[in-house]
Amino acid sequence: MTIRFGIAGTGWVAGEYVRSIEGHPDAEFGGMYSRQPQYAEGRLKEWGVQARLYGTFEEMAEDPAIDAIVLCSTPEVRPEQAIVASRRGKHLVIEKPVALERGSLAAMGEAIRSNGVKTVTSFVLRWNPLFETVKSLLKDDAIGHVFMAETDYWHDIGPRYVQYRWSSRKDLGGSSILSAGCHAVDALRYFAGEVEEVKAYSGRTSPASESGYEFDPNVMAIMKLRNGGIAKVSSSLECRTPYKMNIRLLGDKGTLLNNQLFSHKFPGQTDYATIPTILPDSGDVTHHPFAFEIADLITAIHSGGTTRCDFEDACRTMELCFAIDDSAASGETIRLPEVRK
Template identity: 45%
Template sequence: MSQIGIGIAGTGWVAGEHIKSYQKHNDAKVVALWNRTRATAERKAQEFGLTDVKIYDTYEAMIADSAVQAVSLCTPPNAHPRETILAAQAGKHILIEKSVANDPKSLGEMVRAVEKAEVKTVVGFVLHWNLQFMWIKRMMEQQAIGKVFYAEVDYWHNIGPQYVQFHWNRRKEIAESVLLSAGCHAIDALRYFVGQEITEVSAYSNLRNDVYEYDTNLVGIMKFADGAIGKTSASFDCQCPYLFNIDLLGDKGTIRDNKIWAQEYFAGQTDWVQVPTVRPDSGDVAHHPFDGEIAHFMECIQTGNESHINLADAAKTHAVCYAMDRSARENRPVTIAEIYAEAGIG
C-alpha cells in the first residue's frame, strides 16, 4: 500500500497529538478533517500547516472520500459506536480513542461491524508505548518476578475545569463513569501485565464532586482466570498530582512502579533496583507516546496484522469496566460472562 490517507474525526485537544504523529510518518498523510464546528477544524488545519487538507461538514461525507483509507476517532466517547460502525461499513481502518462504547450492547454492535468488514482497528490505550510500561512488560516476559498472584493498578487524576475535556467529561451521557472516562487505562494495564483474563469483580464507588453527573471515585477487586487476584481504583477527586500506581506481586519477586525486587533475576541483589525511565505520570496528552501508537496503527494496516489492542481485545477491558460499574451500582459481584452475554460477544 502506498501512502495512507488519514481522516481525523473531531479536532480537539487529542486530535492535535494524532496529527503531529501522523506528520512524522512518510507512509501517512492527513487528507481530511471533520468537526461539528467547521471553524474549529479550520483552525486545526492552520495550526498544523495542513494546506491541502479537505474539511468536511459531515462525518459521513468524510468517510465517503476514497482518499481516506483510515480514520482517527478523536470525538467524545458516546459518539464512537456510531462512527466506528459507519467507518467499518465504508471499509476504513479505525483508530478509536477510548472509551470505545459506554454500554455492552453498543460494544457488541461495534465488534460485529468491524469483524464483518475485516478492517484493522487500534484502540487508544496509548500507555502500551510508555517506556515504563514497556520495561515492565519485558520483565514479565522474562519471568523476572515469576507468576503473578496479586496485581494492583490505580488511576488517580484530578480532572477539573483546568482540563479541556472537563466540560463534557463530567456528563454521564458522554463519559458514563470514572472507569470508562479514564480509569479503563488501569484495567487495560492489569490485563496486559498479568496476562490473564478477569472473570469476576466487586466494586464500590462514591461521589465527592457533585459537578460530575456520576460517581467520581471507585475501588474494585477482581479474580483472574488462573486464580490470581487484583485491585484497582480510579479517582477524579484526588488532591495530588496525577498518579498511575502499579504493583505486581509474583512468586519470584515484586514490581512497584519503576522499582523491582527479583533476587533470582538480579543475582546478589540487596536493595530495590530503581529504573530511571519515563513513567506514566501525566494526564497531559502531549506527554503520551502517540508516536508509537500511530506507527503501530500504520504497521497493522500495511502488513494486515491484527493489533494486540484491537477492538476485540479492548472489548475485554471495557467489559470489566461495565461489570465494575454495575457491581458498585447494584451492590453485588458481577461476572464478566454476564456482560459478554449482553454484548453478544464471547
C-alpha cells in the same frame, strides 16, 4: 503505500494525532470532520497544516482518498461513526472509551468483523516505555506468577480541563472508570491477565463535594484473576494529588512497584533496583506515545497482522469496565464472561 488518515474531532488529543500522522513517512493527514467547522479551521491553522474539511462524517467515510479514520470525537457518537467507517472499509483508530454501553460495543464489533478492517484502540499507555519494560520483565520471568496486582488512575480532572465539560456528564463521560480509569483497567489486564469476577464500590471525595461530576468520581474494585490471583483497580478524578498511574505486581519470583524491581534474577539484591525509563506520570496528551500507536496500525495494514491493542482486545477491557460499574451500582459481585477466542 502511504496511508491517508481522516480525523473526527478537534479536541486536545486530535492535535497529537495530526503530529503523529505527519511525522510518519508512510502516513498523510488527508482531512477532518467536526461539528464545529469554524473551530476546526482555526485548529488546522494552529497546527500549521492544510487538509480538507468535510461537511459530514459520512462524506469523509465515503471519500476513496481516505484509508483510515481516527475517532477522537466524543464517546456518544463514536460507535455509530465506527460502524459507518467500517462499512466503507476504513481502518480505525478508536479513542477510549470505545463505547459507553454493551449494545453499542457489540454493534461496533459486528461491523468491524464483517468488513475486515484493521483497528487500534487508544489505550495508548501500552506503548509507554515503562509498560514495554514491564511486559519484557514478565516475559523474561523476572516476576514469575503474578498472584497480586494493583493499578491506579489518579487524576484531578476539574473544570480547568477542556474535556471536563463533557467527561463530567453521565451521558457523555459515563463513569469514573469509563471516562478515564479505563487506562488502569486495561493496564491490569495487560500485565496480570483476564479477570474472573469483580466487586466494586464508588463514592464522592466528601459529602460536601462540589466537583460537578454527575457520577461518583472515585471507584475501587477488587477482583479475582483467572490465574487464581487477586487484584485491585482504583480510579479517582477529584483527588488532591499530581497525576499518578500506579502499577504494583507481586509475583512468586519478584515484585514490581512502578519502575522499581526486586527479582530472583539478581541473587545478591538487598533492596529494590530503580529502572531508568519514561514513566506514565502525566495526564498531558503531549506526553503520550501516539506516534507509536499510529505506527503500529500502519504496520498492521501493510503486513496484514494485528496491533498491540486491536478492537477485540479492547473489548475485553471494556467488558471489565462495564462489570466494575455494574458492581458499584448494584452492590453485587459480577462474574465476567469467558474470554472470546
